[in-house]
Amino acid sequence: MTDRRSFLRIAIMGTASLIVAGCDRISQSSWGPKVLGKAEGLNRRVQALLAPSSAMAKEYTEADISSVFHPNGTTMPNTPAYQTLMANQFRDYKLQVDGMVSHPAMLSIDDLKKLDTRTQITRHDCVEGWSAIGKWQGTLLSAVLDHVGADPQARFVVFHCFDEMDVDTPYYESVDIDEARHPQTLLAFGLNDKPLPVPNGAPLRLRVGRQLGYKQAKYLSRIEVVKSFDTIGDGKGGYWEDQGYEWYAGI
């Protein structure tokens, strides 16, 4: 089983790295979305066999923590809303939580700290071919979903970010409810025992232990509980997915 598992994993990662050259726009070329589309079907089917929804991502020790957690993608959102919050050290920050919930809420970092929190040392893998191990501290997303009374009929959680990739196109991502309620899925406010630094997504970002780098949305402004993401962005569930990346980015 172990051999078969690692063989499949290598096969998947090989396919993924051949066709996904990085967090750039190569996938906008005409062959990109087509090839990715095929690989996604395979990846999702194989992944479903390998990783039941309760499988845990590997956790590491303090000794494994990378000395520098390389920042990538946006490292300083340039929107006025973000700049204003940053100027006041995010004291006025509130995460908006809405969509299919019975009690929409605006949650400060202190509010989030009062819900169930967790610290975990996990590895981040970017499709550009680098990894880093960090110690994340955050609130369980499942605790937030319970707090706002998420509708059991909902299927996805969408993460809206402060940074714009193009004019009026903020970064966004999504995960399904299983991934959202997984015990290693955090809204992280701390990295390596310090408040989350701006380059890594201050004041709050998503950490999903079992997914690739681009799923780990930084600079969260709002999370939205939905039944489908048809009306969000171009309807593929994330900024990079709209450019042709896979929505299911399991590692």
Ligand SMILES: Nc1nc2c(c(=O)[nH]1)N[C@H]1C(S)=C(S)[C@@H](COP(=O)(O)O)O[C@H]1N2
């Ligand atoms: N809001 C936002 N989230 C984002 C990105 C981004 O550009 N904007 N880049 C993604 C990518 S491709 C990676 S690899 C990770 C990088 O996280 P880091 O800066 O902490 O290394 O953030 C992801 N989340």
Ligand SMILES: [Mo]
């Ligand atoms: Mo990435």
